[in-house]
Amino acid sequence: MIWLETIANGILLGGLYALIGLGLGFAFGVMRVVNVAQGDFIVAAAFIGLYLYPWTPLHPILVIVPVALIAFGIGILLQRVLINRVLGHDQIPQILLTFGLAIVLRNGMVSWFGANSQSINVGNMRFWGFDFLGMRLGVLPVLVLVIAIMLFAALRFWLNTSRMGRIIRATADDHQVVQLLGVNYRNVYAIAMGIALALSAVAGVLLAMRGSFTPYSGADRLLIAFEVVVIGGLGSFWGMFIGGIVLGVTQLVALKLDPAGGLMYGHIVFFIILILSPKGLSSILTIKAFRK
Amino acid sequence: MSLLKVDELDVFYGDFHAVRGVSLKVDEAQTVAIIGANGAGKSTLLQAITGLNMQKRGAVTFDGKDIGRMRADLIARNGVTMVPEGRRLFGSLSVEDNLLVGGSSGRKGPWTLEAVYRLFPRLGELRKMQSSTLSGGQQQMVALGRALMTNPRLLLCDEISLGLAPKIIGDIYRCFDAIRESGVSIVIIEQNVAQACNASQHVYCLLEGRISLEGDPRKLAMDDITAAYFGTEQHA
Numbered sequence: 001m002i003w004l005e006t007i008a009n010g011i012l013l014g015g016l017y018a019l020i021g022l023g024l025g026f027a028f029g030v031m032r033v034v035n036v037a038q039g040d041f042i043v044a045a046a047f048i049g050l051y052l053y054p055w056t057p058l059h060p061i062l063v064i065v066p067v068a069l070i071a072f073g074i075g076i077l078l079q080r081v082l083i084n085r086v087l088g089h090d091q092i093p094q095i096l097l098t099f100g101l102a103i104v105l106r107n108g109m110v111s112w113f114g115a116n117s118q119s120i121n122v123g124n125m126r127f128w129g130f131d132f133l134g135m136r137l138g139v140l141p142v143l144v145l146v147i148a149i150m151l152f153a154a155l156r157f158w159l160n161t162s163r164m165g166r167i168i169r170a171t172a173d174d175h176q177v178v179q180l181l182g183v184n185y186r187n188v189y190a191i192a193m194g195i196a197l198a199l200s201a202v203a204g205v206l207l208a209m210r211g212s213f214t215p216y217s218g219a220d221r222l223l224i225a226f227e228v229v230v231i232g233g234l235g236s237f238w239g240m241f242i243g244g245i246v247l248g249v250t251q252l253v254a255l256k257l258d259p260a261g262g263l264m265y266g267h268i269v270f271f272i273i274l275i276l277s278p279k280g281l282s283s284i285l286t287i288k289a290f291r292k
Numbered sequence: 293m294s295l296l297k298v299d300e301l302d303v304f305y306g307d308f309h310a311v312r313g314v315s316l317k318v319d320e321a322q323t324v325a326i327i328g329a330n331g332a333g334k335s336t337l338l339q340a341i342t343g344l345n346m347q348k349r350g351a352v353t354f355d356g357k358d359i360g361r362m363r364a365d366l367i368a369r370n371g372v373t374m375v376p377e378g379r380r381l382f383g384s385l386s387v388e389d390n391l392l393v394g395g396s397s398g399r400k401g402p403w404t405l406e407a408v409y410r411l412f413p414r415l416g417e418l419r420k421m422q423s424s425t426l427s428g429g430q431q432q433m434v435a436l437g438r439a440l441m442t443n444p445r446l447l448l449c450d451e452i453s454l455g456l457a458p459k460i461i462g463d464i465y466r467c468f469d470a471i472r473e474s475g476v477s478i479v480i481i482e483q484n485v486a487q488a489c490n491a492s493q494h495v496y497c498l499l500e501g502r503i504s505l506e507g508d509p510r511k512l513a514m515d516d517i518t519a520a521y522f523g524t525e526q527h528a
């Protein structure tokens with residue numbers, strides 16, 4: 001039973017990991033942009049959440065809404081002012097650019113907020129739990145998983161059914177041809193980056209509610225995001241979700257077996273999957289590609 | 293006045309001078325053909341006109357407006373669109389979604405989903421299919437329909453018959469009459485000289501980036517066209 005509970009908790013954590021990967025994977029899927037600063041944006045969002053949640057009405061967890069909106073705006077600005085200028089066949093410039101951005105962001109946060117460990121306090125909810133099939137599960141982790149699933153499903157639904165979603169999918173397929181049809185792909189990219197950062201921001205705030213963070217947490221977050229995206233198969237939508245679950249379960253099971261192991265076993269599983277199936281799990285499971 | 297006027301256009305790929313001093317014009321409701329061998333610079337010329345290639349020098353005027361430095365999406369919104377070489381459908385999108393993206397340009401006109409399905413009834417039956425699963429001919433119809441959905445005044449078609457069966461080529465070319473009647477001027481690029489001459493009122497032959505011959509296809513001698521096409525004789 002204790003193992004079942006561990007696996008269940010791994011799935012709950014994995015949903016959050018999937019959400020961390022979604023922003024990175026979405027930006028890559030639409031624009032072929034690898035945002036190396038994604039991890040630090042996630043941490044920055046957590047800091048914004050830290051300062052906003054005391055003012056959030058009803059319940060602290062709702063702070064994800066204003067933080068997501070702010071991150072959306074920052075994403076649009078980031079794409080317009082910086083990344084759109086370095087787009088081209090060569091991907092090195094945008095990687096260097098976002099890498100530089102990551103360093104600036106991290107050091108900025110250290111000097112502003114200090115290096116102390118912080119956490120967003122959701123009050124008593126942190127200790128609430130319930131019994132399910134003989135397992136004891138936390139309310140907050142379950143809520144976080146539900147939010148993650150809802151965001152995955154909502155994004156998929158919006159992409160498939162809305163006018164803008166259709167233009168985003170078309171732009172992801174061929175950003176030159178959309179111009180022949182009157183679409184300014186740079187605007188589409190800006191919106192896509194806004195969405196990517198908003199999703200990451202939600203992940204960052206939820207992570208800060210479940211655990212703690214410091215200005216240096218960005219590198220870990222980015223690594224998780226990378227692993228989720230690669231395990232899922234680059235750009236594969238629900239593949240990413242499964243990637244997150246695989247990582248989450250591996251981490252908690254390994255932690256039970258070897259409490260000193262930390263994230264190492266997750267990385268090992270990632271490595272094994274990468275060797276066995278370089279295109280990610282989705283190529284084995286033949287999950288529908290992200291760009292449906 | 294000509295709808296499109298290109299004056300002394302040069303286009304480059306880095307140091308490579310792909311289109312050299314090309315001048316041409318297209319009149320209202322006219323069909324113009326551009327022919328030339330592989331690598332002559334036909335696609336490069338169209339990409340420069342549509343704004344996809346910005347490494348260019350010279351003047352491009354559309355409907356009296358200078359579009360030489362305009363962004364590609366704005367050129368499209370002004371009424372110039374292209375069926376690109378190799379079709380380049382949005383492969384992950386359904387047939388209908390491909391067409392609807394074409395309809396997002398915001399230009400009003402006769403071309404709607406219904407009008408495209410009337411022109412290509414087969415597409416109506418296939419509307420929910422993912423476009424990458426279609427046959428070559430069906431894909432070409434989607435590409436053409438998608439371009440029409442922008443309600444263009446000038447439609448550029450880059451080798452739409454490439455790799456298609458003769459019957460399908462015939463079907464597609466017959467549709468040009470309906471398209472022209474809706475008031476659209478057409479530029480076709482073809483490697484098939486006979487096809488191009490049949491369908492057009494004026495033909496330009498491109499050779500190594502230069503115009504080697506132009507004129508009314510009914511008045512040009514086949515020998516002259518062949519010579520201009522392959523560069524076997526010196527033409528000014």
Ligand SMILES: Nc1ncnc2c1ncn2[C@@H]1O[C@H](COP(=O)(O)OP(=O)(O)OP(=O)(O)O)[C@@H](O)[C@H]1O
Nearest residue numbers: 305308310328329330331332333334335336337377
């Ligand atoms: N992206 C590119 N970079 C460098 N050179 C290019 C590029 N695209 C085309 N070229 C060169 O420019 C010249 C003209 O090419 P273009 O594609 O315009 O010819 P084309 O007449 O359309 O030929 P085809 O009938 O094969 O389509 C060719 O010599 C080609 O090699």
Ligand SMILES: [Mg+2]
Nearest residue numbers: 334335336377
């Ligand atoms: Mg060509």
